Amino acid sequence: ETGVTQSPTHLIKTRGQQVTLRCSSQSGHNTVSWYQQALGQGPQFIFQYYREEENGRGNFPPRFSGLQFPNYSSELNVNALELDDSALYLCASSLGQGGDEQYFGPGTRLTVT
Amino acid sequence: GEDVEQSLFLSVREGDSSVINCTYTDSSSTYLYWYKQEPGAGLQLLTYIFSNMDMKQDQRLTVLLNKKDKHLSLRIADTQTGDSAIYFCAEKNYNQGGKLIFGQGTELSVKP
Numbered sequence: 001e002t003g004v005t006q007s008p009t010h011l012i013k014t015r016g017q018q019v020t021l022r023c024s025s026q027s028g029h030n031t032v033s034w035y036q037q038a039l040g041q042g043p044q045f046i047f048q049y050y051r052e053e054e055n056g057r058g059n060f061p062p063r064f065s066g067l068q069f070p071n072y073s074s075e076l077n078v079n080a081l082e083l084d085d086s087a088l089y090l091c092a093s094s095l096g097q098g099g100d101e102q103y104f105g106p107g108t109r110l111t112v113t
Numbered sequence: 114g115e116d117v118e119q120s121l122f123l124s125v126r127e128g129d130s131s132v133i134n135c136t137y138t139d140s141s142s143t144y145l146y147w148y149k150q151e152p153g154a155g156l157q158l159l160t161y162i163f164s165n166m167d168m169k170q171d172q173r174l175t176v177l178l179n180k181k182d183k184h185l186s187l188r189i190a191d192t193q194t195g196d197s198a199i200y201f202c203a204e205k206n207y208n209q210g211g212k213l214i215f216g217q218g219t220e221l222s223v224k225p
Contacts, residue, residue: 002157033211042117042201042215043156056212090155094211100144102213104156 002026004093004105012111013081021076021108023091029103031055031096032074034066037088037107049074050096078110086112117216119202124222131189133219135202138183142204145178146213147187150199159187159200189221197223 003026013019025032031050035043045058049068063079072093078085088109092102116138125131137145143164148156162169162176162185169176175188189196199218205211 002155004155006155031211033213035213035215040217042203042217043213045212045214048211050211058212092156092213100161101158102211103158104148106155 002093002103002105004091004103006089006091006105006108008108009106010109010111012113015081015083015112017081018077018079019081019110021078021089021091021110023074023076023093023105025072025074025091025093026103029093029095030072031094032068032072033092033094033102034074034076035090035092036060036085037090038084039087043090046076081112083112086110117202117204117214119200119216119219121217122220122222124224125192127192127194127223127225129192131187131192131196131221131223133187133189133200133202133221135185135187135216136183137185137202137204137214139204139206139214140180140183141206144205145176145185146201146203146205147174147176148201148203148215150201150218152198156201192221192223194223194225197221 005024033048034046037043047057088107094102146161147159202216203213
């Protein structure tokens, strides 16, 4: 157990809708990263938040946005859902911007129909 | 550019050693990681190695790094059926903060 939790576990949405996924970091960790893992692929970096500020972003459109709260929990928001957004969304917490050890949560499985 | 490649499948017998290989392209990589993913689960950090090291051993796991060839391997000694999973190699470059670049994963199948 890493101490990183995510909710919900599974989610089904319709194309065009909006979704919010949540992540609670491991105690003491001030950095959270979000990844998208399509079926059969490795995780792809979406963005990272450090002390409530975005600290790097991967090749994802602006309809993917995030927030980090003072208690270091985090949200991933996706607007105007597309079928290709169906994936496992993983968050990882670490200590510091370049934290050596990133610990992953169990993920949220999003299905867009 | 950034690219991490792994072979997709590996099958071994219980008790044998498993060697999972990975190549990467970014010579500025500072840390290299091995993660394990079981069906329907998140990623479990197994071990990682700093780029100025050649080898790291942790119980049944041995990581070898060849910086010249940009080649990383994970050896699992005395492989057990519980080791069956997908193994991901990932690299990190400090110049890009905490971004991890993952390979496609190697599915390890352990037969009794």
